[in-house]
Amino acid sequence: MLQLHGVTRRFGDLSAVDDVSFEVTDGLLTGFVGGNGAGKTTTMRMTMGLLARDAGEIRWNGRPIEVSDQRRFGYMPEERGLYPKQRVIDQLVYLGELHGLTAAAARTSATGYLERLGLGDRAKERVEKLSLGNQQKVQIVAALLGEPVALILDEPFSGLDPDAVDAMTGLLREHASRGIPVLFSSHQLDLVERICDRLVIMARGRVVARGTVAELRSAGPTRYLLELAGDAGWVRDFHRGVHPVDVDGSRAVVQVEQPGSEQALLTEAVRRGPVHEFARVVPALSEIYREVTA
Amino acid sequence: MNPRPIPWLIVMRREVLAKVTDKSFLAGTLLTMLILTGIIGIQGYLGQRTKTYDVVATADAHPLAAQVATAAAKADDLVRVTVTGAADAAAARAAVDDGSADAWLHHEPSGWVLTGRTGVPAVLTSTAADVVRTSALTANATAVGATVAALEKGAALTTDQLVGDPERSNLNKGIGFGMAFLFYIAVLMFGITLANSVVEEKQSRIVEIIASAIPVRQLLIGKVLGNALIAFVQMAAYAAIALVGISFTPIGRLLPSVTGPVLWFVLFFAVGFLAIACLYAVAGALASRTEDVQSTSMPLTMLVLAVFFGSAFASGTLETIGSFIPPFSAVMMPIRMLDGGIPWWQPVVALAGLLGFAFATIVFGEKVYRRALLQTRGRLSVRQALAAAE
Incomplete structure (x- = not known):
């Protein structure tokens, strides 16, 4: 388990990361969401020990994290880069060896991952011959080599085609199911919503929301959709515990201010005529995101 | 599981392998060797040819x-x-x-x-x-x-010299200049290559992956040693060709007498090269793009030029002083030794000084390197890099 407590980093006058606390639970995929400049990359670099922190603490399995722990993490930096002139497999073996694997073990592991990502036949090519998406897959393999004890991945999905996204998701799930914490950042909210167990949302250097997708949803306002046979204009004047958000023709969306008051609204609607639909509105992650980062 | 190998060795091996499998590097080396052989061959041919006049x-x-x-x-x-x-x-x-x-x-x-x-x-x-x-x-x-x-009777004038003989003096001048030139070329060529490879890693951000796996110091040591090794082998090959060429000329019989100073030069070359190579790695780390390397390495290029001109043209007291001051001593002491008559302690002191200088540049270099490596916004000055938090 990886825990951040009050982690802070300033660049001059700018607080890039300000009092950030969250945890990355073992065995779960934690999505790290936020706009450009929100502080995700800086947070990940501090977690990897690449940047010093001005304040705060990072704990690994309950004790302060040490360099020897971070060396066993799998890391994928934000900006993609490998040695362009070196062959894919040689490069992966090199990085594997730097992580303490033997050359043979690194080769076996790298070859396996390359095959799963559809790059098995390109292992002997130079990196510069590969498309950007494929180069990225090579970087992902670099992060996965040698049974890392945690995965810290900065934008692993950007630039991948849908098949690669699926393969990648499978790999991440597999590693999480080994019982290790996996933290990855992404801009693709729909993707995060689909595959993440937990979420951390950052804005302007601070954590603005965290929890499971369900928790974040339930923390948001409760809304109901009402679809009638006739005109729904009367809902605008129905002020008993609900607040009209949007009324248009025969449809109305209301926000429940007192729990249970939606029942009174339904009763009133049935009294007035046929009701075609009455349902809880589940907010999309993008809506929650817009709300918490606003 | 095997005992964990030393990281700098792995880095060094990659640096060497990347270089010796680089076609342009191999072609350049081969071409230089051919040109050297050609020049020596032509000289020899011209020297042996009978000239006829009518x-x-x-x-x-x-x-x-x-x-x-x-x-x-x-x-x-x-x-x-x-x-x-x-x-x-x-x-x-x-x-x-x-x-x-x-x-x-x-x-x-x-x-x-x-x-x-x-x-x-x-x-x-x-x-x-x-x-x-x-x-x-x-x-x-x-x-x-x-x-x-x-x-x-009594009208003839002949010349004589106290130390050595005239052919020997010319050989010394030639070999001395050769040493100075070899050091200059090696440091400049490999220095820039090293700086470029550092900035390449920095620019492509692979340095983040490497730095998350091994200490940055190990990366620096591996890179510097790897490039030093290649420089050493390449320069030794050039020098060997030149010496073999000289051995076929009339002055070849004098070669054994310069063996001692040349061996000392190998030692001085190695230490001096390490020291300056380390500074070139720093120059690379201070840049953010390959285009910046030229300006961040400018002071070093000046220094290397000064070493070259100093060792090629200084004489007398200036040469004696220079032969103790690193990095000038790297070339000037072996050149002085060619003329003979140097007490044994002088090269030892000069080498110790050079070693101290190399050590200082490695310590200083690592400090700057570590701090500058993750700064990607434009060019840094040494002061900015040292002031930056890690």
Whole structure:
């Protein structure tokens, strides 16, 4: 388990990361969401020990994290880069060896991952011959080599085609199911919503929301959709515990201010005529995101 | 699981492998070796070739021309002079003009004249001058009842030198310049290569992956040592070709006498190269893009130039002082040693100083390198890098 407590980093006058606390639970995929400049990359670099922190603490399995722990993490930096002139497999073996694997073990592991990502036949090519998406897959393999004890991945999905996204998701799930914490950042909210167990949302250097997708949803306002046979204009004047958000023709969306008051609204609607639909509105992650980062 | 290998060794191996599998590097090295061999071969060929000169003379000048031919062959066995006769002055002049003869030897009221078309080859001039002078002296001496030997008594001047012999001095100058040039080329070439490879890692951000796996110090040491090793092997190959070439020339017999200083130079080269290479790695780390390297490495390029010019042209006290000051000592001490007469402690002190300098640059270099490596916004100054938090 990886825990951040009050982690802070300033660049001059700018607080890039300000009092950030969250945890990355073992065995779960934690999505790290936020706009450009929100502080995700800086947070990940501090977690990897690449940047010093001005304040705060990072704990690994309950004790302060040490360099020897971070060396066993799998890391994928934000900006993609490998040695362009070196062959894919040689490069992966090199990085594997730097992580303490033997050359043979690194080769076996790298070859396996390359095959799963559809790059098995390109292992002997130079990196510069590969498309950007494929180069990225090579970087992902670099992060996965040698049974890392945690995965810290900065934008692993950007630039991948849908098949690669699926393969990648499978790999991440597999590693999480080994019982290790996996933290990855992404801009693709729909993707995060689909595959993440937990979420951390950052804005302007601070954590603005965290929890499971369900928790974040339930923390948001409760809304109901009402679809009638006739005109729904009367809902605008129905002020008993609900607040009209949007009324248009025969449809109305209301926000429940007192729990249970939606029942009174339904009763009133049935009294007035046929009701075609009455349902809880589940907010999309993008809506929650817009709300918490606003 | 095997014991964890030393990270800098892995980095060093990659640096070496990346270099020796780089086609342009291999081609460049091979080309340089070919050019070196070619230059030495041409020099050797020119040195061994017999040069032939044709002198034309009319009947009255023929005996003297024949003497010139004999004298020339006696003085240098690589020179041949052939004498052809001409019916009259006009024919002789024509022979020189159309190039069938190199010079025309003829007698005028003022004395003997050697006429060429656009000039007279130096070896002909000097030989002919000697022959004319001796012949005139003999005639004049006989006229006054003396001998040439009596007339010339006490008139000869020969030169001598206290240390070594003249050929040895020239060899020393040549080898000394060679050392200075080798060091200059090696440091400049590999320094820039090293700086570029550092900035390449920085620019592509692979350095983040590497730094998350091993300490940055290990990366720096591995890179510097890897490049030093390649530089060393390459320069040794060039030097070997040059020395083998020299051994085929007449001064080759003197080579064994410079072995000691040359071996010392190898040691000084290695330590001096390490020190400066480390600074080049720093220059690379201070840049954010390859284009910046030129300006961040400018002070170093100046320093390397100063070492080159200092060691190639300094003499006397300046040379003695320089031979103790790192990084100048890397080249200047071995050059001084070529001339001999240096107490044993002097190279030891100079080498110790150079080692201290190398150590200081590695410590300083690592500090800057570590801080600058993750700064990607434009060029940094050393002060900015040191002020930056890690």
